[in-house]
Amino acid sequence: MKLIDIIAGARPNFMKIAPIIDAFKRHNFEAKGIKYRLIHTGQHYDKNMSETFFDQLGIPHPDINLQVGSGTQAEQTAKIMVAYEKILLENPSDLCIVVGDVTSTMACSIAARKLNIRVAHIEGGIRSYDETMPEEINRKVTDAITNYFFTTSEVANQNLKREGIKPEQVFFVGNTMIDTLLKNMDRLKKPQIWEDNGLKENEYIVMTLHRPANVDSPENLKKLVKILSETVSPNKIIFPIHPRTKKIYESLDLQPENIVLSEPMGYLEFNFLVKNAKLVITDSGGITEETTVMKVPCLTLRDSTERPETCTIGTNMLIGTDPYKLIEPLQNIFAGKWKKGEIPVLWDGKTSDRIAEVLERIM
Template identity: 45%
Template sequence: MSHAVLHVTGARPNFPKAAPVVAALRARQVEQVLVHTGQHYDDKMSEVFFRDLRLPRPDINLGVGSGTQAGQTAAIMTALETVFLERRPAMVVVYGDVNSTVAAALVAAKLQIPIAHVEAGLRSFDWTMPEEVNRVVTDRLSDVVLATSPDAIAHLAHEGVPAERIHLVGNPMIDTLLAARDRFTPDVVAALGLPDEPYAVATLHRPGNVDDPADVAALVAAVHAVADQVRVVLPLHPRGRGRLEDAGLLDHAGVSVTDPLGYLDFMGLVDGAQLVVTDSGGVQEETTVLGVPCLTLRPNTERPVTITHGTNRLVTREALPQAVADALAAGRPAAWPVPPLWDGHAGERIADVLVAELRARG
């Protein structure tokens, strides 16, 4: 077995979480291997993130591409098994809740390779979300669980995870945000050819919003009602784009659709917005730190700390137009609470935990 820590990334949400951990371990002179599964494989969904976040080029790119939940997860597992057997890492580090995360955890557990899960313990308690299955399975298999917030600690303890495995380290995604903030692209609105006026940002891709035709129709009507009040800019995820456009998303002059943006461009867009409408998990966290009012179009969130310690609130499609009116009337807050340890140093704390674990294992 080697002494290397092997990181598994695969999708857009993984990269801002991994970057601070990779950097902190490098500063501690830990041997590392970075694997990109290729779950998100085009430039706008992955490659631009390596450039924007100054991540090293992946040592291994598996190029698995898209597929069904089962097909994609199986392809990642098959490819990772070969990598793990060849490299025999001292530890596998996984991030978040995407298919690459649970696939890596399953393979590592069966090969008896220690697993560390960054962003452990988040729970929506909604088993219709594939991500919830991925979270719970990954946490159950992990030897080290690294939590971003106290509520995650409580979930892990309730599920019987031994206390010695649990570490409250803060949120490495916020490390990335704070480190890159002076590089956010401030003129992205002008670059997109949009008028110089207030705007909202929307990110919408969850199955509960974009898979069923009736849901898509209701969502488009809600977005149009928002665009009656403020221009809406949508960097549109490939998932569901065709259905949203077929349902008439672009029929409103106040709606501007773009391709997915790189990290710096997207965060510059969010930072300048009056508000954000989203069904994404990570955006709830980023707006919490930036102080941008966030309206989350979901019945639940695995990140309740963004509601109790941030700018986020849950809304239905029916309630969205009034919630937007209220947010526009209130304006962006002058001050707001931020969750504990979301201070830009989570990557360092994670690295310290991992180094101590490696030393304890010899």
């Protein structure tokens, strides 16, 4: 019996592994002599950041939870590597599947390859070319030692080609996160915040912010909040806020009435809000993929993106980190002057089946 490890470490990973596990069942992997072991590193340990996703997306609870918890970049990386190496020494797998670009992705890849265990990277090859982002370091280190690359776009394919990766190592399969979105579109749930605030379709904004450039400076955050709230008023802005950001936000003198804070939400509730929003403002990468598929305008408060297809093909626009650059795009969206966008190739809900077919061949 062959054994595949599937690594989940942080919130974005869970949306990406759910369809893979479903595909393993559809393709009768166990009957074909292939078993999987789901390993949760515990990098995200808040219930709304982890357990809720397992429950809502029908993911089996992990076979192993490393429970590494919080820490600096180096501390988390070291704790994950030590814990995962111990598992592999006791019961080695034949393949380690990592997804995305979180610390767990890099740490488990290193631990596996040092024990001569093959690594498959789902979402390999994406690049922002901004090495001030920890995620970019995670991507580059992971891809430097990966054996098999499952890519989401032609841009990622070209990135890997430039880096000298052999064509036979690269499999252009599409986007597993979109598999999850399309599967759950009919299951999206209206959150309590909808009724509590009298929200109506196409009459509010969803905002998510977590990157230091946007939230760590009280002055910068204050400027962003003021510009945004005044430009979209009286429309409400729903802001699921990270606890660390919340402390800074609540210290501001300016707390506009049209910005509504909420705790981090479950997958089904959050995407209900996104689907029905006038627009989304974010500094996340994954959300720009979901807004592209749902045809919702999106403004990204970053200077670079590892998902350029959401801008060139989809509904996203890269704004930068200067809050004043929000004003004109916001005015255009409210005036109905926004691109409709298209859905990138192979973002069709069938990515996990294509991955399963490749895995059958390489195992």
